[in-house]
Amino acid sequence: xxxxxxxxxxxxxxxxxxxxxxxxxxxxxxxxxxxxxxxxxxxxxxxxxxxxxxxxxxxxxxxxxxxxxxxxxxxxxxxxxxxxxxxxxxxxxxxxxxxxxxxxxxxxxxxxxxxxxxxxxxxxxxxxxxxx
Amino acid sequence: xxxxxxxxxxxxxxxxxxxxxxxxxxxxxxxxxxxxxxxxxxxxxxxxxxxxxxxxxxxxxxxxxxxxxxxxxxxxxxxxxxxxxxxxxxxxxxxxxxxxxxxxxxxxxxxxxxxxxxxxxxxxxxxxxxxx
Numbered sequence: 001x002x003x004x005x006x007x008x009x010x011x012x013x014x015x016x017x018x019x020x021x022x023x024x025x026x027x028x029x030x031x032x033x034x035x036x037x038x039x040x041x042x043x044x045x046x047x048x049x050x051x052x053x054x055x056x057x058x059x060x061x062x063x064x065x066x067x068x069x070x071x072x073x074x075x076x077x078x079x080x081x082x083x084x085x086x087x088x089x090x091x092x093x094x095x096x097x098x099x100x101x102x103x104x105x106x107x108x109x110x111x112x113x114x115x116x117x118x119x120x121x122x123x124x125x126x127x128x129x130x131x132x
Numbered sequence: 133x134x135x136x137x138x139x140x141x142x143x144x145x146x147x148x149x150x151x152x153x154x155x156x157x158x159x160x161x162x163x164x165x166x167x168x169x170x171x172x173x174x175x176x177x178x179x180x181x182x183x184x185x186x187x188x189x190x191x192x193x194x195x196x197x198x199x200x201x202x203x204x205x206x207x208x209x210x211x212x213x214x215x216x217x218x219x220x221x222x223x224x225x226x227x228x229x230x231x232x233x234x235x236x237x238x239x240x241x242x243x244x245x246x247x248x249x250x251x252x253x254x255x256x257x258x259x260x261x262x263x264x
Contacts, residue, residue: 005254005255007251007252049252051251051252053250054249054250054251055205055247055248055249055250056248056249062249064249064251064252066251066254067254068254072204072251072254073187074206074248074249074251076249115187116187116188116206116248116249117186117187117188117194117196117206117208117248117249118185118186118187119139119183119186119196119198119204119206119251120139120181120183120196122137122198122199122200122204122254123137
């Protein structure tokens with residue numbers, strides 16, 4: 001099974017934007033809560049990666065779930081006090097699905113209603129014809 | 133240089149949504165115009181791929197630019213009669229930049245103002261330890 005990456009935007013100021021030191025921004029708090037929950041579960045199956053701006057500022061906080069050969073999903077309108085569990089659940093569903101496209105009805109309600117975009121997988125480059 | 137992929141959502145009905153046969157939907161018209169322009173330029177450097185829904189319906193039409201080891205960008209609010217050139221220009225800039233992050237000031241105005249989201253590259257999986 002390929003690695004599933006959960007990117008969490010740590011520069012997100014939330015909606016409406018709050019003025020807070022970098023480590024107390026809503027995005028940074030969302031990252032901390034995701035990491036705390038996964039550690040509490042002993043779950044090392046999701047690779048949590050902080051990101052500097054996912055360009056979804058009008059609908060912050062933001063996270064994205066991706067993996068080699070799989071669809072990428074961007075989720076928005078995330079509240080660090082309410083939605084950390086939802087994006088963890090979605091990342092686990094994404095990991096379990098071969099193409100990274102969990103059944104719609106199974107996805108957390110927040111994910112169903114606040115998916116910002118999705119992008120097909122980048123196909124691996126074709127082997128060079130020069131190789132034997 | 134790695135392949136640059138320009139995904140164009142062919143199911144987009146535009147904003148506000150129009151009722152049209154599949155091949156005349158705004159998304160399908162955007163794809164046709166992108167392909168027509170690249171063919172006219174003799175440009176085969178961009179791999180144009182039709183996509184079925186990029187989940188950006190409220191801000192359709194939609195396209196995404198991606199490439200192995202590069203950032204992915206989703207662009208919205210695209211009008212097939214006005215913005216085919218903008219996403220081609222952005223795809224060429226993305227192709228020319230090692231990380232797929234063209235200089236902000238160089239990007240087409242529509243791309244600067246209507247970027248829906250961006251996602252970091254998926255790192256290639258580490259080589260299996262089982263391989264010799």
